[in-house]
Amino acid sequence: MELLEGNNLSMVFGGLSALNSVDIKINKGEVLSIIGPNGAGKTTLFNLLTGIYSPTKGEICFRKKEIKNLKPYEITKLGIARTFQNIRLFKEMSVLDNVIIGQHCRTKAGVFGAMFKTPSVRREEALVREKVMDVLKFVDLDDVYMEKAKNLPYGKQRRLEMARALATDPELILLDEPAAGMNHQETNELIKLIEKLNNTGKTVLLIEHDMKLVMDISRRIMVLDYGKKIADGPPDEVKNDEKVIKAYLGDDFRRETREIKKVKEAKEVKKAKEAYVC
Amino acid sequence: MSYYSQILTVIIINSILAVSLNLVSGYTGQLSLGHATFMGLGAYAATLFALKLQSPFLVSIILGAAVAAFFGFVIGVPTLRLKGDYLAIATLGFGEITKNILLNLKITGGPMGLRGIPKVTNVYVAAAALVLVIFSLNRIINSRVGKSFIAIREDELAAESMGINTTRFKILAFVIGAFYAGLAGGLYAFLFRYINPKDFGFMRSIEILCMVVLGGMGNTYGAVFGAAIITILPEFLRSVSPVVAQYRMVLYGLLLVVMMIVKPQGIISESSLSNKKREKSLEKGGL
Numbered sequence: 001m002e003l004l005e006g007n008n009l010s011m012v013f014g015g016l017s018a019l020n021s022v023d024i025k026i027n028k029g030e031v032l033s034i035i036g037p038n039g040a041g042k043t044t045l046f047n048l049l050t051g052i053y054s055p056t057k058g059e060i061c062f063r064k065k066e067i068k069n070l071k072p073y074e075i076t077k078l079g080i081a082r083t084f085q086n087i088r089l090f091k092e093m094s095v096l097d098n099v100i101i102g103q104h105c106r107t108k109a110g111v112f113g114a115m116f117k118t119p120s121v122r123r124e125e126a127l128v129r130e131k132v133m134d135v136l137k138f139v140d141l142d143d144v145y146m147e148k149a150k151n152l153p154y155g156k157q158r159r160l161e162m163a164r165a166l167a168t169d170p171e172l173i174l175l176d177e178p179a180a181g182m183n184h185q186e187t188n189e190l191i192k193l194i195e196k197l198n199n200t201g202k203t204v205l206l207i208e209h210d211m212k213l214v215m216d217i218s219r220r221i222m223v224l225d226y227g228k229k230i231a232d233g234p235p236d237e238v239k240n241d242e243k244v245i246k247a248y249l250g251d252d253f254r255r256e257t258r259e260i261k262k263v264k265e266a267k268e269v270k271k272a273k274e275a276y277v278c
Numbered sequence: 279m280s281y282y283s284q285i286l287t288v289i290i291i292n293s294i295l296a297v298s299l300n301l302v303s304g305y306t307g308q309l310s311l312g313h314a315t316f317m318g319l320g321a322y323a324a325t326l327f328a329l330k331l332q333s334p335f336l337v338s339i340i341l342g343a344a345v346a347a348f349f350g351f352v353i354g355v356p357t358l359r360l361k362g363d364y365l366a367i368a369t370l371g372f373g374e375i376t377k378n379i380l381l382n383l384k385i386t387g388g389p390m391g392l393r394g395i396p397k398v399t400n401v402y403v404a405a406a407a408l409v410l411v412i413f414s415l416n417r418i419i420n421s422r423v424g425k426s427f428i429a430i431r432e433d434e435l436a437a438e439s440m441g442i443n444t445t446r447f448k449i450l451a452f453v454i455g456a457f458y459a460g461l462a463g464g465l466y467a468f469l470f471r472y473i474n475p476k477d478f479g480f481m482r483s484i485e486i487l488c489m490v491v492l493g494g495m496g497n498t499y500g501a502v503f504g505a506a507i508i509t510i511l512p513e514f515l516r517s518v519s520p521v522v523a524q525y526r527m528v529l530y531g532l533l534l535v536v537m538m539i540v541k542p543q544g545i546i547s548e549s550s551l552s553n554k555k556r557e558k559s560l561e562k563g564g565l
Contacts, residue, residue: 050439052435052439071438071443072438072439073438073439073440073441073442073443073444076439076440076441077441081439081440082439084436084439088433088435088436089432089433089436090428090429090432090433090436090437091432091433092428092432093425093428093429093432097425097428100422100425100565101425101426101429101437101440101442102440102441104422104425104426104429104440104441104442105440105441105442106441107422109421109422109423110423111418111423111450111454113421114417114418114420114421114422114423114424115414115417115418117417121421124422125421125422125565128422128565129565164440165440168440168441
């Protein structure tokens, strides 16, 4: 079932066309990756889907509802949450407060409720606290909840951004280069986290340059180049697409995969031989 | 009323002003250079209610604050779409417009101002008002609403992407700030018994901003501290020599420059609120 559908999306900044008639379809429960060289329009596409820009042309439907003219906070309320390419946490706020902000659109307490601490506000606050601690446990940050966001190490800041997005109770979560700047081990942890996320029923759309991560967890990959979609399909298909190799992956990648294949074959041959010998 | 209790009352009124500007500029991060405008609107409205309609003191100052809040909304809607410097300039412009309107209306007494206001404000009334203001502000800051204000200051785009209607919450901060400033204005009018548009001009706005910056942006008690220093300083200088007191604005400027270099976060910075305090409030069922 389609969760989100963008048709014929174009975005023009002045005379520069950042996106040119791009179609995107996200099915419920899948992990879709967008890859492509820098400046291909990946983040622009994210900004269109989350309402930061309104597309010059085209439509976006989320759960059959037109969202292209909605403000970012309205889209978040409908169930799309995101993280940012360069971390945008509320730096001076604690880890806990950052995630509490995520719950903003699911709560109602107003000024007078806050001043008089009415029973309904107290109840709501208790629910928020419970929910937020659950989310922090999910991303394994519950031990640093009183820490200021700016004092966390880089990998944890990335996880906190995900926690904040998760606290909005999204159906679709958009991750903009979640593995950027991460070391090997952190990336592996991130892969596990995204898989865990997907297993809880969240649909994930991600932009990523780390091919290991992309190939590991994507059910489908979409490739952008110069604002155009040049490929869309399962990882194996995209990996071997001539256009994609030319535009993004490069011959090196093909060579590498071929070499890996060779090594694998060689290993298999060796195994077979050993088996034969035995 | 003795000299000292008079000064204490002024300190308290200035504290209310500083604390209310701190909500707008310190917590929500929207630099306003027209805060005295709301003080003036509150002062004029409260006075007019009292003089023309003979409404009792308490009703007058609350109605005055409500009028200021209403104008906070009217001014906030167009200006809070702007950011940073542009917002500061727009609020400054609105301040000048209001001052000139007050100078030219018949009902406000024009440049003569309004006189014959009964003296009702004293230390106890002002202190009670300050306690109520700080109590309610603390509740707001520690709630969903206050956290949204701080999130807007920290990163407006991220705040909007996390589901906060940023324009609405900025206007809300502005309206609450204007309400408290109007309250302070009412107290001011009933203390000095005479008001004049010049009392609520640009210099007053800057003075309030000085209190907040000196005390510590984003810390309510810092703002109170700043208000106390800025109020006592000219009195102290006057006791040293009247000539020095004339140059107090130079001293304010110097004080700000030194502050920015030595301790830009103010005397009592936001982070000095300890984790322990927060954990305690969590245990008690706060947010």
